[in-house]
Amino acid sequence: MEKINVGILFGGRSSEHEVSRVSASSIIKNISKDKYEIYNIGITKSGEWFLFSGDVSEISSGKWEENRSNKKAFIFPDTGARGLMVIDGTGKTEFIKLDVVIPVLHGKNGEDGAVPALLQLANIPFVGCHMGAASACMDKVITNSVLTYNGINKPKFNWFYFYDFQNDAAKYIEETEKLIKKYPMFVKPANAGSSVGISKVNNKEELIESIYIAAKEDEKVLIEEGIDGQEVECAVLGNNELFASAVGEIAPSNDFYDYDAKYLSGSSELYIPAKIPEAVAKEIQEIAQKAYKVMGCSGLSRIDFFVEKDTNKVILNEINTFPGFTDISMYPKLMEYSGIKFAELIDKLIALAMSRGN
Numbered sequence: 633m634e635k636i637n638v639g640i641l642f643g644g645r646s647s648e649h650e651v652s653r654v655s656a657s658s659i660i661k662n663i664s665k666d667k668y669e670i671y672n673i674g675i676t677k678s679g680e681w682f683l684f685s686g687d688v689s690e691i692s693s694g695k696w697e698e699n700r701s702n703k704k705a706f707i708f709p710d711t712g713a714r715g716l717m718v719i720d721g722t723g724k725t726e727f728i729k730l731d732v733v734i735p736v737l738h739g740k741n742g743e744d745g746a747v748p749a750l751l752q753l754a755n756i757p758f759v760g761c762h763m764g765a766a767s768a769c770m771d772k773v774i775t776n777s778v779l780t781y782n783g784i785n786k787p788k789f790n791w792f793y794f795y796d797f798q799n800d801a802a803k804y805i806e807e808t809e810k811l812i813k814k815y816p817m818f819v820k821p822a823n824a825g826s827s828v829g830i831s832k833v834n835n836k837e838e839l840i841e842s843i844y845i846a847a848k849e850d851e852k853v854l855i856e857e858g859i860d861g862q863e864v865e866c867a868v869l870g871n872n873e874l875f876a877s878a879v880g881e882i883a884p885s886n887d888f889y890d891y892d893a894k895y896l897s898g899s900s901e902l903y904i905p906a907k908i909p910e911a912v913a914k915e916i917q918e919i920a921q922k923a924y925k926v927m928g929c930s931g932l933s934r935i936d937f938f939v940e941k942d943t944n945k946v947i948l949n950e951i952n953t954f955p956g957f958t959d960i961s962m963y964p965k966l967m968e969y970s971g972i973k974f975a976e977l978i979d980k981l982i983a984l985a986m987s988r989g990n
């Protein structure tokens with residue numbers, strides 16, 4: 633049987649560059665080498681693309697960038713090539729046909745639809761959501777608006793452009809307090825990730841301060857009602873026929889699941905299954921699938937929720953179209969718990985990409 637050529641993209645011009653490298657390493661270690669011929673394509677933090685043929689350990693450590701055998705390589709948008717254009721040191725070019733690409737990119741300039749757009753232009757099948765769904769899920773204001781319209785519970789929210797806020801701060805603060813009614817609130821950049829730029833605020837002064845922090849990441853600022861409850865997540869897989877995993881829970885080590893709790897202190901706990909009643913878990917699986925369809929997702933997504941304390945009300949937080957894929961990440965863990973092992977999960981994702989076409 634002929635092997636399928638798989639391009640694996642990692643890194644990227646994103647605040648989640650490092651996480652992406654660890655996610656890609658896990659995928660490269662777990663993917664079947666009998667079925668697939670692997671091409672690792674690294675994108676530096678400044679946005680340069682290289683074909684990397686060295687050892688996978690250099691990807692997670694970041695040393696891959698210093699490897700002298702790296703050649704410039706990028707996805708060629710011309711559909712005639714349907715793959716990678718590789719340029720060696722002498723300027724000689726070569727094309728490698730790719731049957732499918734796994735864009736293991738988190739956050740901006742990747743998960744936000746930028747790379748799916750390029751792959752759609754190039755007419756190369758790829759794992760994960762199309763550009764429209766990817767960019768709509770990346771923008772938390774769009775996600776909140778579309779889901780609320782479709783009857784899915786979201787925290788109360790308000791949003792504005794920082795430019796407008798600077799011209800009339802009092803108006804936007806008053807409007808926000810009137811809409812959300814009580815503190816704590818969460819201030820977020822509409823487009824970011826890994827909790828970068830997010831603050832929990834307890835009063836007006838903190839609210840104003842945090843708007844400036846969020847605006848460093850994105851012009852568009854979102855403010856949400858703070859939900860007191862458990863944080864739970866559901867992994868969804870599929871194009872038309874969907875599979876929703878068991879529900880998992882995160883118990884953040886800090887006041888909320890901030891950057892430190894996610895990646896630095898390492899003491900946040902995962903519980904699979906989540907410590908919630910079975911009926912609530914079932915409700916979450918149903919809402920996860922509905923939200924996935926409403927947003928136009930395909931391939932995969934991880935849908936994150938809150939289960940409100942005392943009431944058990946299910947409130948959707950956000951949708952990640954390329955969630956963390958490290959050995960200890962929630963998405964592969966939930967799938968494994970639900971009966972799909974890592975290597976098999978990759979097979980399924982590739983099959984979904986190839987059957988969807990482009």
Ligand SMILES: Nc1ncnc2c1ncn2[C@@H]1O[C@H](COP(=O)(O)OP(=O)(O)O)[C@@H](O)[C@H]1O
Pocket residue numbers: 787818820824825826827828830856857858859860863884888889890936949950
């Ligand atoms: N409305 C909210 N109520 C309570 N906690 C929140 C709220 N929004 C965000 N958080 C906390 O902040 C974390 C990061 O927010 P999230 O919207 O998931 O952003 P990111 O895309 O950076 O993961 C969440 O995991 C949660 O701990």
Ligand SMILES: [Mg+2]
Pocket residue numbers: 936950
């Ligand atoms: Mg999140």
